[in-house]
Amino acid sequence: MTSKHTRRGVLRAGMATSGAALLSAMPAGRLLAQEPEKPSEIIVRAWGGEWVDALKAGVSDPFTEMTGIAVRHDLTEDNEIQPKVWAAVAQGRVPPIHINWDTTTNATKSALRGVTEDLSDLSNLANTTELAKPVGLDGYPLINTYGYVYVLAYRPEAFPDGPPTSWRDLLDPRFKGRIALYNDGIGFHFPAQVAGGGSLDDIPDNMEPCWNFVREIKEQNPLLGEDPDFTTWFQNDEIDAACTISTNALGAKRNGVELAWTVPEEGCKFDTDCLWIPKNLPENELYWAKQYINLALSQESQQVWLDGLGLPGVVPGLTPPAGLENDPSYPTKPEDFEHLIRISSAVQVQNESDWFARFKEIMQG
Amino acid sequence: MKQGAPAETSREKSEIKRPVAVRARDLTMDFGDGAPAVDRASFDLETGRFLTILGPSGSGKTTLLRMIAGFQKPTSGEITVNGHAVDATPPHRRSVGMVFQRLALFPHMTAAENVAFPLKMRRYDPRSVPGRVRDFLDLVKLGDYGERRINELSGGQQQRVAIARALVFEPELLLLDEPLAALDRKLREEMQLEFRRIQHELGVTTINVTHDQREALVVSDDIIVMDGGRIQQHARPVELYRMPENTFVAGFLGVSTFVAGTAFPGGLKSGDLHLSGTHAGEIAEGTPVRGAIRAEQIRIVAAPDSLATCDTAFPSRILDVIFEGERLLYVAESDRLPGVAFQVYHHDTEAFDLYEIGAQVTIGWNARDMKIFKSTA
């Protein structure tokens, strides 16, 4: 049924859905004259579980409704699609996906490598906050779509005296073997720098305080995993606390696990995810892929998509999901950001491998 | 039949009665799949003697051997070796050497290591092992082959290793489970003589199992003939050959011709023909019987007169002539005994092509040579 939409239908739907400026920046006449041929589908790489469900509800389904173009979600790991895209672009082949939903750090690597399309001409960019703009890159080789916090998620029953106030609380002997971190330490390095007595200004030049704290944590035999592991571990009662993206904690909580999260005094890492388009797509597919991202930046799409993720978006005026208003994992006001640590992607991209290697060296011992 | 008896008595008398090494009483092995594999077998074997259990495949001879070796527990009955019940001790504590059908040598060891194996397992003084191994390799004439691996030895040499391995710990009893069956005839006959020589040299009580009647006759002091799980006859080789106790034994050893008929004093009656023979035991006149006559005991001539000395003679016709090398085998039939093909050996080296197929001849024999048994069902 969606495939029967006419261009007028698209136009009406676009106008009707909101003040969203999917098409508003384009003179209607130009659109009618130049709208390129529609592909039967576009492929969007996404993370599974609640992540893809949220994207589908907020962006993909409305996009299909408006354009008649089906959206296929490719759930290949972000890290695994990256070399495939790189190889395709290097060999002049059409890349395996149209749009990559990626971490900003990873996407920055692709941007530096020059395999991303410039997205500066998207009309809805006009309505976005500062967060949408990639730091340290020219133009918009990628567009950040929301921010997220690597919170300290914990099981309230394991903290009868109230929520942990410091990352150092995890050093309590009763948490030996009961805490979890990302297996490359992502999200943990910066608060560890503070918890280890160091300064954020020393990043990346002197991170000894960070490594000292990681060594202390190592004595606690932490479990090391990836997003799905945290949910499983909380559910199976393997851990009491974890440094993880708030969305995972929210997901586990929505699945019935008794869980809370907090931003300790040392702060939490704040980062962004983004959307980008690989080079070498046929002209018409590139056009429609851009329209997809443009839609993702519209207020309605952001509202639905990010309600699902429980994360703050990049357009003003979004209503926080139930229960997340004033939640530390949902920063919106400037004071919310006081305890959040934001390091530029450029610095992260340059040093991530070293941090990772260092973290591994300590943890694999 | 009474002729054999005096010979037997004299031989018995000439030998000192030796102690019994193996005693079996009412041994039965019933696998529960029809008739028992071994049915109430009883026998005594004197120390130092070589006994062969002879029978066709499926006769129960191997099962009997395995029970004696202790590998199989009899359903009922008992076996003692030198006065001790066999099943009282596990196989590895018994003093029984065995040479297996497929030899079962250890391929990952040299010949000498194979022979040393039982000595090591039985905790012989390590200093005595090499000398003992050498002695037994010498005994089987493999003195120079000790360091060879098993797959570097010929079939005959492997046989010898297997014998040395079974004997090196000087077992009370040596068991041979058809070890020669797979060899070609020439090697088999050579090894038969070797078995005999070694057994005589060591004087070890030996039980051999075979289906080869020639082997049994050549190597044994005693032979037990088995069929259908039962012992058919237990006797010395000569006795067994000359005085079979039933038609099975008569037929299994040598080449015999069987004639069915009814008992008659001094022979049997078949049709209108009276054939001279010797009754095995008391047989009432008119009882259905079968007479057995060996091929070498039938005489064959062209003219009836030459057989005047025979107790029975009648005309026949040559059906077939088979050249067997050292002799000829004639197959002859008489019009008066249709359906009975007499097998006749002829050893006259001067006249090898005496009769042709279709020739009219006279065949005959003496009463003592045809054995007459009651017909069994």
Added chain:
Amino acid sequence: MDALEAALDMIWPRRLARYSGWAMIAPAILLVGILVLGLVQIAEGSLHTLDRSTFLPSEEYTLANYQTIIDSTTYWRVLWRSLLGAGLTVFFTLLLALPYSYIMVRTSSATIRKSLLVVLFLPFFIGQVVRAYGILIVLGTSGAVNDVLGLFGVEPLRLLFNFPAVVFGLVQYMLPFSVLLLAPALTAIPRETETAASSLGANWLQSFWHVVIPMAKPGLVGAGLVVGTLSLTDFAMPAMLGGGSQDFIANAIYDQFFRTADQGLGAALALLLVALGSVIAGVVIAIFGAGTLGMGGRK
């Protein structure tokens, strides 16, 4: 028929007959060729470092990646852990597989043999990852094993996410492979040989040690080689049961390819793993001889 032969003659003329053997193994050679081509590319890749300002491999050839590996304590530790893990897995797998296959081959009961076979093959239909998940559930803090321990008043134990858990998972994963490789070797040992050993004075244990194990050596070596190389290169068990801190080489390679996007370093590690596996296999074959593995070499 004649037409068929004529057609065949057209496709493969008789004068080429002596090359028929080569034609038969051509597909295998092709497959090996593709593998070699891949290895060559990996080798080439390992000679370039990653430029982090452009995220492109460097132009010039360098051994820097190998130097990085040599200088890194992490990789030595991971390497040692992989070797130790593979060694322990081989030891325990063979220790368990030998009696298992022996009973399976020797039992006179058809029921026992069938049950052992079913128990053996069932895990084959369940992938490695699913099996690892099973272990996660059974050995978890609130899993069956801890439930049973709880009945005896034992506090929940952390049975997972450590080196023994990884080895346990690998042994569990490898057991069917090694039983399948051992069973034919044990079947090839005539029952009579063991009977002979017992008649010569060996008790059951001596007969097993002096006769069965030496005669099963081809199977043991083959199974050990397969289990060893599969364990050495395993990814899933260390990843899932190691709790993130028990990486094997394959996990380190994955990290370089897919997490830090440093394909050069990943390639160098991969090549190192290939070399390590080849050397071990080569040493084993040199010691035991190709003939031991039933490949027809002279002893």
